[in-house]
Amino acid sequence: MKHFFLFLYLCFGVLLASQAQTGSIRGTVRAEGKVVPFASVGLKGSSLGASADENGAFVLPKVAPGSYRLVASAVGYQPAERSVTVVAGQPATVSIALAASSSALGEVVVSGTLGEVVRSESAVAVELYTPRYFQKNPSPCLFENLTMVNGVRPQLNCNVCGTGDIHINGLEGPYTMVLIDGMPIVSSLSTVYGLSGIPSSLVERVEVVKGPASTLYGSEAVGGLINVITKNPAKAPRFSADIFGTSHQDLNVDLATAAKVGAASTLLSTNLYGYNQRRDVNQDGFTDVPTQQRVSVFNKWSWQRPEQRAASLAARYYYEDRFGGQLSWRPEFRGGDSIYGESVYTSRYELLGQYQLPVAGQKLLLSGSFNQHRQNSAYGTTRYNATQRVGFGQLTWAKSPSIRHNLLLGAAFRSTWYDDNTPATGSETRNQPDLIHLPGVFAQDEFRLTPDATLLAGLRYDYNPRHGSIVTPRLNYKWGTVDGSRVLRVGVGNGYRVVNLFTEDHAALTGAREVVVPEALRPERSWNANLNYTRFFSTKTGTFSLDGSAFYTYFTNKISPDYDTDPNQIVYRNLDGYAISRGVSLNTDVTFTKPLKLLAGITLMDVFRMERPVGGGARRRVAQLHAPVFSGTYSVSYSFTQLGLSVDYTGQVSGPMRLPVQPNDFRPGRSPWFSLQNLQATKRLGPHLEMYGGVKNLLDFLPRHALLRAFDPFDKTVDQNNPQGYTFDTSYNFAPLQGRRTFLGLRYSL
Template identity: 75%
Template sequence: MKHLLLLIGGLCVAILAQAQSTGKLQGVVRADGKEVPFASVGLKGTTLGTTADEHGHFHLLALPVGTYTVVTSAVGYLTAERNVTISAGQTATLNLTINPNSNALGEVVVSGTLNEVVRGESPVAVELYSPKLFRKNPAVCLFENLAMINGVRPQLNCNVCGTGDIHINGLEGPYTMVLIDGMPLVSSLSTVYGLSGIPSSLIERVEVVKGPASTLYGSEAVGGLINVITKNPAKAPRLSVDVLATSHRDANLDLGIARKIGSASTLLSTSLYHYTQRRDVNEDGFTDVPTQQRVSVFNKWSWTRPEQRVANVAGRYYYEDRFGGQLGWNPTYRGGDSIYGESVYTSRYELLGQYQLPVRGQRIIVSGTFNQHQQNSAYGTTLYRATQRVGFGQLTWARELSIRHSLLAGATYRTTWYDDNTPATASGTEPAQNQPDLIQLPGAFVQDEWRLTPDATLLAGLRYDYNSRHGSILSPRLNYKWGRPDGSRVWRVGLGNGYRVVNLFTEDHAALTGAREVVVPEALKPERSWNVNVNYNRFLPTASGGTITFDASAFYTYFTNKISPDYDTNPNQIVYRNLAGYAVSRGLTLNTEFAFARPLKVMLGVTLLDVFRQERATAEEPSRRVAQVHSPPFSGTWAISYTLQKLGLALDYTGQVSSPMPLPVFPNDSRPSRSPWFALQNVQATHKLREGLELYGGIKNLFNFLPRHVLLRPFDPFDKQVGTDNPQGYTFDTSYNYAPLQGRRVFLGVRYAL
């Protein structure tokens, strides 16, 4: 008993001595006089730190005696530092003030790391675009809006039906992943048409990551990704209306309604587009632009939960009827060989949701999506009917191990079911029967973000996927960021590996014929790519109160096992092989923004590209360099805005310029193999009538630029007279394109938000 009392007494003395040699720190984090919830507070040069509560209050206990630098940060605010002295047995009170970050680097992004992070703090270079940019040259769909982003090129692949995809840094559409709220909803088949049905009334911002992102997002995120972040129903305008019409007689209506119902908030957004005018300015007998009638309905619900935990669910339905072809076509000719037409009926629905588990101190989120895409198309005499269903589930766990160290881990599962009426999904038996394609893709990833110093961050990630057709696939990446705490200067270096599992069953006009057989003579390996990217961001305040921002990147991507379809070796076959060689995409991009103290703002972007593949037809032949079609060596964008405050008037001058680019031509083709230099320029005036109400109008394609002679043999679209007066053996071709076939047009619109 005596020894036990001595032990207890010794422990009490030790605890008392420890208490006398340590102190406490407490306080409140505020910005503009208001508490900042969940701000991060840490002691510089140590692993000691905490997170403020929902009222901005923080407490740090048992701190060794000494003088420290307290670092305070929060999403959307500039990092701040204060010194404090901790005395033995005392509680120091320190009220901290941080300032909102008016710089774009202070905006929150999620695409680079799957975590909400201030853009300036992200180790991965993420470009951020708000609807304000797209309103400088309003368009009826996101596909057209993306033309305003430097290095991103919406490319039309068919001059008749107007289908297209999104190129990033010169790479074709299949290498670009498009997400909605971080979920891969717009997949291979639907990318052709799905981007047309995303109404601008639901877009909060668009995030663009250039370069492989397969470590987090898996297959297809090889060239880069575009993440469309939709509005938070709790913060969306109660009513928003945007009506736009042009002199070409097309009209678009975007309507959004937001309501709060108990602890839930909901946003209902509807987009209607109508265009039935058949224009033929180039007099080739075909519509210059396909007629389109479409409707898109989007509904999102979010719930308010303790500790700002995530809970939302959304759904979207999209229907479109589009036609392109000879002027005299009507639906009775659909699928016939007398008058040529390409008629496409698209029906699609999507469901997505996220839920954060109620685990204290942990950020565990379950998310999932499901979509079904149905296509009913006729391309001349070729009928194409297809259905694709994609299910995706993801579990992520994020944990801050310390103020310097954070971990993200996750598991995913994706299943893709596809069926169509072509030989691609035939069983190969007699009689032929449909055999739908099914791909299972489970995966797991881990990402470790380590703040080496207050100015430097290292990010390492690794992903493992098991494809039911191709087996195991690993995708690593490494990112390093160094920057000043105020975000005025940031360097980023990224090294990443991407992969793409080719889908042989996406829509391809050349494959849509029962006379062609899909041939895969060898076991296809997944395409692999290695990418190095160096990014530099500089933010400079000017003496007159304005700002100048520079964002420059140099990138190099090397591809192996690239898969390309061969339509030429055998006219009755489509042969898929891995490239006997390699492919390269390299270049430089520069984005600049000048915001002057006077009401003038200038945004300029330039991209220099060199995209090619090095291949050999046979082992005996020397390798040859083949330039990537539809990839201009030089392209640029600009947006110049001037505001007349007293008149309530804003003027915008926007445009894109492109250098000559390689085009798909036939041997001895009469059409040039390269496009000319061209620029598409637009002007707009916006008048603010009163709070929330704007009237806008302007001219698109100001100088009336139009491509010439894009169709080959438009007088014989069914190739009935190929052997008559045709020594070169040309056939009808729709793929020669480098700019929209729309001339000058006047537009007028009204925008209202309550």
């Protein structure tokens, strides 16, 4: 027995000695400056692990001395590793940062159904992009950031003033609805310039829906929608700053601060951008890129209410001074015919808010917005002064009458007031501002057929005083496995668009061409069918996500600009025929076990119209302008974890596309294949600070012959030594007129 007690004594002594020689690891898991609650943390190659608490804090006790790899993971984020050394008797303190994953199964989206739903459970395919993804190729505005999204093409429409719009699956900008927090803030007149002033510091995520969404959102959502979700002030970093400049001497500053004031939280975000260099690399006497000075200020408030009822109010002010033209232009030449310039002053403000009514047991959400856009422009000798006011209100009622049904009923009202100095709102005797009221009601039922299958049916009714009643139905079916690793979606929908050309395409009012509308325009209608399949799986080498889609859209009453009949005009009329947009797209997201991540996407599409010539005859096939048959995007990221360094290689590839040319034009009617590639390195300097820099447009690609007869922008000598009858033209564009440039920036988040 005495030997037994001696044995216990020795074992107990050894155990005490071993306990005295251990250490511990404690720290915090964060992502983009915010804590990540309940993340999983463990030591690689061992069974030792723990879960973080609601503040992102974790402790691993009783760790033997040595060097380890600490691994952290959480739903919605990419796993991350961090080296840590444990010393006996001492706690090792670390902070580990996670990056958001665009393919995470647990992400929540709202754009497909107007209600929060886990992305893998949504019957409507919704693509989601976080600011961290756009930071792989930093840009001063959301418009440029969207070049990284497969199937979405920010298109410059004027080589002088730099105006543009967003194409989805080859469809022109007016078919894309841009929303902020689900409300049509950026639309119509403001689409051309308003996208430039959305600070990246206020963006929580960007949701993209490809295909008609008129059943929920009404007119304009024909080709798809882009919904910019702003940050919740209660969860935003206390302070953040993102400042970068380029070798072309432009400077972008994003600042944001968040604070708690009693039961309310507030977020104040400011964006400043300045570029004042008149570069002329192609030596045509014109600025390659317009100069810009702009400021955007955004303030959002949210309130804590019982039962987590929503209550928020936000406001934004935006001002921009933009110029493009001949290098010798000065403000005193504005509107004159001696030195050509396109000068645009833009001023707009926006208000938007949401309030959930305090009705017990019911989810009644009241949303509203108002914006005013003022524009004072001079395109050569053509002056364009316009004001637009848009008011929007919507009441939705969400109810689950049974475990298998999610019902959504809604009523919306949009009022648009528009006035300008063109014949669009006036006559020879008096001015007649345009005022349109568009009321609508909609209903949607999400029916759970089986645990794996869901049917989504929706119907909307709108009344337009000019076009009468408009009905838009849709039907979506989703089948998916319980774990969300495989999802199949099939959708059929109808879209419509009530057109006001001058609010959507006033860039055509440049001094180069005259806008002609020879007939009363009827509203456009479209039918769309799409098939989407998503597959998630894991192997020993990493996690993989594949997302494939096929789409087909048929248009009637389509309104298309005719650049060909008269080189001095753009003629708009309803199509005598039909138009089709069809194609396939594939996205892949691969995260390897090594610190390597790959995102890539390709789109193959055929966009055309079958039209009857103005003089009569058989219908002919005409390819859509600025719609490449092939386009692709990619992003390759590699992290050197021990150095706190990451490298991002991003780019886009575009195949040939039809371009607007003049009769007997010496310039090619189709663009060449081209690729825009970028390289960036990011160095973490601490838990809150990082530095980044790199090169844009590595191959220094520049389109040729962007301007026709740049030496005679007012067509004063068009009849001299001009056998082909060419006139000044600014619309021949297929790629940015910016060559290779370096950039350097700092990013701070607290």
